[in-house]
Structures are given as C-alpha cells and as structure tokens.
Amino acid sequence: MLFSPKTRFGFKAVASLALAAGLGLAGAAYADGIPGAPAPFDKGGVKIALVAYLSGGDYFQAAEAGATRQAKALGVDLRIFPGRQKPDEQREQIRQAIDLGVQGIIVSGGKAEAVDDVVQEALDKGIKVVAGNIYLTNPGVIIVDQDESKQLDLVLDQVLKDNGDNFSAGYIYVEGFPALDRRDKAWTAFKAKHPGIKQVAQWGTVDDTTAQSVANQTAAVLRAHPEITVILAPYDEFARGAKIAVNEAGLQDKVKIYSVDVSTSDIQEIREPSSPWVATAATSAEGGGEVQVRALALAITGQLQEKKVLLAPTLITRQFLEENDIQTEANLTQKLPAFLGRSVASAPWIPAPK
Incomplete structure (x- = not known):
C-alpha cells in the first residue's frame, strides 16, 4: 500500500466528494439494517470515518x-x-470524526507520534480504530496492512531471475513511511545475502508531484552512474518517475525497473512497448480499502478476533500481463479473484460489494 500522489482512472470524483468536513460517501444499501446481522448493523445508522494522510493518486484513490x-x-x-x-x-x-459520533475510524498513513494521543482519545470513548500504513501501537488498535516483507521478496526473487546476482543497482527510498521502511529492511537483508549486487546510488522524494520529482532525480543519477542496470523502486510512483527518466535517456534496453503496488495506469505503463518497468508486486488497493471497512465492522460488533490482518501480495510481471491480455486492474482481478481479498476479515452476514 503506498504512497501514490497520482490521479487517474476516474477516482478523482471520489476525492472531490470527500470534503474536509467529512461528507458522507457511502450509500444506503442497508441503511435500515442488515437482516440477521449482529448489533448495531441489524438496526442500521452506523457511522465510520476514514482519515487519510495521503489521498492523491491511483493507489489511495482506489483504496478510498x-x-x-x-x-x-x-x-x-x-x-x-x-x-x-x-x-x-x-x-x-480525527478529532472531527470523534465529534461526529462515529463508531469506528480508519487511520490511513501518517506519523504515529503525531496522532497517537488523539487516537487514544477515540479508543477511550469506545470508538474502534483500524490503522493502515502507520505504526500505531495503542492497545486496541487493529492493524490492516500488506505483508510488506513478502511483497518485496517476491519482486527481489524476480530481480535475481532476470539479472543474476552480480549487477549495479539504483535504489529509490524515502525514510519515515512505514511501508517503505519495512520494504527497506527486506532490501537490506537481500543485499547482505547477495554481495555481488552493489547499490551504487540512493535517491527519492515524496511530494505533490512525486513522479516528476523522482524523474528529475533519476536522470541525474543515471548520468552519474551509467553502470546501473537495475532500479528498485518499491512504490509505484517512484517506478513511474524512474521510467520517465530511463525512457528520456534512451536506456530502455539497458535498465530494468522493479516496483511495488499496481493500478490500471501502472499496468498500461508496464505493457508499453520496450518499457523498462518489468515487474511489480502488489495487493489490491481497492481490496485493501474493502478489508479495512470489513475489519472495522467486525470490530464494532465484537466479532474480530485478530489484532493484525495482513493481505497476501501477488507478483505481477509484464510476461503475465501480456500472456493473459490484462489491460486493467479489473482484468487482473478477473484472472486472479483472490487478488481482492474478499475472504479476508469477512463474515456470512457482511454483504459483498457490487
């Protein structure tokens, strides 16, 4: 799950409706209650909030x-x-959500030290809290996240398969984002295990124009380090920026890019002729958003047994996309129904999304 300040494939409309005051976005399929559901879902009127740190871009738009x-x-x-x-x-x-009288809050991203006290305020009022991509350690918080180490391990296995274990690598990374920090640990362990792989440069930034900013950085790095043949970009917006720079430098046949996360626009870029972006690993952003709501619903009813819910990742290569003629994330879900994680944090009384 990461950090994609990019806006595509129609989700901008969702964001535009999500005003800072917290406008209700969900419809009322069972506004008067779900027959046979546990309280309070049997009577309806349940209110929850999603409080994001980042919301721009394919990944977060899809999760929302x-x-x-x-x-x-x-x-x-x-x-x-x-x-x-x-x-x-x-x-x-978060305080506004508490004042709205919600029964549950999803905290998506951010700095734990900046919000843990207000999260505790919510917990003290009996509000259930689900956290994704943030290191909240308050007792009672439910963690819903990607299995980050497995996610990067899938990509790194493909890196070895494609390139062997002796090459010069560039690494795009920004410290302080939980998912990136966990992926960094996997990369550090991988380098220690394969000493023939040399990281010769590290760069990166996260801002309102991450892809273009990273593209500018990558261009400079490639000029300074022409020996780089692999770029590890463990966030798809990093990969998008790296791809821009590699293409502009005419190095598509020399440099391969490996990432984490996927969206429809990512799939289209990976499938472009001679694209240097060759593989990624991901869980479904939309599926992750669904799981967070289901986990919160189960917590509100007292039925959630786990305090940590992990979504299993999938390796996605250009070869797989082309062999299965996958053009969109919807196509990917059709070929791999488990990608959405509909069985994760669910119960017979919870209606499936349409």
Whole structure:
C-alpha cells in the first residue's frame, strides 16, 4: 500500500466528494439494517470515518473507492477526510470524526507520534480504530496492512531471475513511511545475502508531484552512474518517475525497473512497448480499502478476533500481463479473484460489494 500522489482512472470524483468536513460517501444499501446481522448493523445508522494522510493518486484513490463500496454494501455512513500530508490537520480530522459520533475510524498513513494521543482519545470513548500504513501501537488498535516483507521478496526473487546476482543497482527510498521502511529492511537483508549486487546510488522524494520529482532525480543519477542496470523502486510512483527518466535517456534496453503496488495506469505503463518497468508486486488497493471497512465492522460488533490482518501480495510481471491480455486492474482481478481479498476479515452476514 503506498504512497501514490497520482490521479487517474476516474477516482478523482471520489476525492472531490470527500470534503474536509467529512461528507458522507457511502450509500444506503442497508441503511435500515442488515437482516440477521449482529448489533448495531441489524438496526442500521452506523457511522465510520476514514482519515487519510495521503489521498492523491491511483493507489489511495482506489483504496478510498474500495472502502466506499464496502461501506455502501453495509449501509454504513462513511465520512472521508482527505489527506494533505499535514500531521496537524490529520490530528484535527480525527478529532472531527470523534465529534461526529462515529463508531469506528480508519487511520490511513501518517506519523504515529503525531496522532497517537488523539487516537487514544477515540479508543477511550469506545470508538474502534483500524490503522493502515502507520505504526500505531495503542492497545486496541487493529492493524490492516500488506505483508510488506513478502511483497518485496517476491519482486527481489524476480530481480535475481532476470539479472543474476552480480549487477549495479539504483535504489529509490524515502525514510519515515512505514511501508517503505519495512520494504527497506527486506532490501537490506537481500543485499547482505547477495554481495555481488552493489547499490551504487540512493535517491527519492515524496511530494505533490512525486513522479516528476523522482524523474528529475533519476536522470541525474543515471548520468552519474551509467553502470546501473537495475532500479528498485518499491512504490509505484517512484517506478513511474524512474521510467520517465530511463525512457528520456534512451536506456530502455539497458535498465530494468522493479516496483511495488499496481493500478490500471501502472499496468498500461508496464505493457508499453520496450518499457523498462518489468515487474511489480502488489495487493489490491481497492481490496485493501474493502478489508479495512470489513475489519472495522467486525470490530464494532465484537466479532474480530485478530489484532493484525495482513493481505497476501501477488507478483505481477509484464510476461503475465501480456500472456493473459490484462489491460486493467479489473482484468487482473478477473484472472486472479483472490487478488481482492474478499475472504479476508469477512463474515456470512457482511454483504459483498457490487
């Protein structure tokens, strides 16, 4: 799950509806209650909030869309507070959610030290809290996340398969984002295990124009280190920026890019003729949003047994996409139904999203 400040394939409309004041996004498929569901879902009127640190881009737009879809299936009033990369604003949004009288809050991304006290305020009021991509350690918080180490391990296995264990690598990384930090640990262990792989440069940034910023950085790195043949970009927006720079330098036949996360636009870029972006590993962003809402619903009813819910990743290569004629994330889900994780954090009374 990561950090994609990119906006494509129709999800901008979702974000535009998600005003800072927290407008209700989910419809009312079961607004009057779900027959046979445990309380309070049997009577309806359940309110929850999604408070994001980042909300721009394919990944987060898709996650919000998945959360909205699952909330609608449950008849839940979902309030989305869009992320603006401002810890103080995220704190205030959590307080606003508490004041709205929600029964549950999803905290997506951010800095734990900036919000853990207001999260505790929510817990103390009996509000259930689900956290994704943030190191919240408050007792009672439910963690829903990707299995990050397995995710990067899948990509690194493909790197070895494609390139052997003796090459010069460039690495795009920004410290302080939980998912990237966990992926960094996997990369560090991988380098220690394969000493013939030399990391000759590291760069990266996360901002409102991450892809273009990374593209500019990558161009400079490639000029300084022409020996680089592999770029590890463990976030798809990093990969998008690296691809721009590699293409502009005419190095498509020399440099291969490996990433984490996937979206429809990612699939299209990987499938471009002579694209240097050759593989990624991912869980479904939409599926992740759905799982967060289901986990919160189960927690509200007291039926959730786990305190940590992990989504299994999938390796996605250009070869697989081409062999199966996959053009979109929807196509990918059709070929790999388990990609959405519909069986994760579910129960017979929870309606499936449509």
